[in-house]
Amino acid sequence: xxxxxxxxxxxxxxxxxxxxxxxxxxxxxxxxxxxxxxxxxxxxxxxxxxxxxxxxxxxxxxxxxxxxxxxxxxxxxxxxxxxxxxxxxxxxxxxxxxxxxxxxxxxxxxxxxxxxxxxxxxxxxxxxxxxxxxxxxxxxxxxxxxxxxxxxxxxxxxxxxxxxxxxxxxxxxxxxxxxxxxxxxxxxxxxxxxxxxxxxxxxxxxxxxxxxxxxxxxxxxxxxxx
Numbered sequence: 001x002x003x004x005x006x007x008x009x010x011x012x013x014x015x016x017x018x019x020x021x022x023x024x025x026x027x028x029x030x031x032x033x034x035x036x037x038x039x040x041x042x043x044x045x046x047x048x049x050x051x052x053x054x055x056x057x058x059x060x061x062x063x064x065x066x067x068x069x070x071x072x073x074x075x076x077x078x079x080x081x082x083x084x085x086x087x088x089x090x091x092x093x094x095x096x097x098x099x100x101x102x103x104x105x106x107x108x109x110x111x112x113x114x115x116x117x118x119x120x121x122x123x124x125x126x127x128x129x130x131x132x133x134x135x136x137x138x139x140x141x142x143x144x145x146x147x148x149x150x151x152x153x154x155x156x157x158x159x160x161x162x163x164x165x166x167x168x169x170x171x172x173x174x175x176x177x178x179x180x181x182x183x184x185x186x187x188x189x190x191x192x193x194x195x196x197x198x199x200x201x202x203x204x205x206x207x208x209x210x211x212x213x214x215x216x217x218x219x220x221x222x223x224x225x226x
Contacts, residue, residue: 007032008040012144015141019138022137023137027130037137038136040144044144051147072098075091076092083225093213096209110212112135112136113132115204116132118208119204119208123189125190126189138182182201183197
């Protein structure tokens with residue numbers, strides 16, 4: 001279904017070694033030798049779901065309810081949270097955590113258009129569709145790199161009794177991989193300086209997140225009022 005033999009391994013290799021040049025080549029029409037960004041994100045999401053589906057059997061049964069979309073939806077649409085209130089916006093800000101827990105693809109397909117829109121205005125070097133493709137490649141590859149070092153992450157968690165040290169190391173490593181990959185790519189695509197590229201990239205991500213949250217908040221509250 002995913003056609004894993006059609007350019008996936010070349011895409012992984014080239015995005016690791018030269019992410020900016022690889023995405024630029026794909027945007028310029030050299031698509032046959034590279035894997036589709038939509039399928040790449042879908043494959044990585046499927047692998048993440050597979051890994052996260054394993055549990056120890058002790059407390060897993062108590063976790064899904066707290067972070068399920070149905071639980072969140074019931075809370076948001078309850079009478080306790082008034083439409084267009086500050087509390088409703090706080091609940092919208094918690095929605096990404098819920099989606100990341102069980103609807104990873106839905107999270108990205110909702111979030112990426114807004115990030116691409118803000119990137120279009122901040123960088124002004126690519127069109128909207130090109131930014132969508134770029135962000136799909138980047139998020140899929142970063143998550144794929146984190147999957148590649150999952151055995152090391154698992155060992156850290158297993159050795160760290162209270163989880164404090166392992167959480168700090170995981171956050172540091174994942175943050176370094178994400179920031180480095182994103183900044184390298186956009187520096188190549190925009191021909192900008194490192195520091196300005198980094199700041200613009202951070203601005204594009206967070207402004208896209210806030211724009212997405214505002215749009216979802218408006219839509220959900222209109223539905224609630226109706």
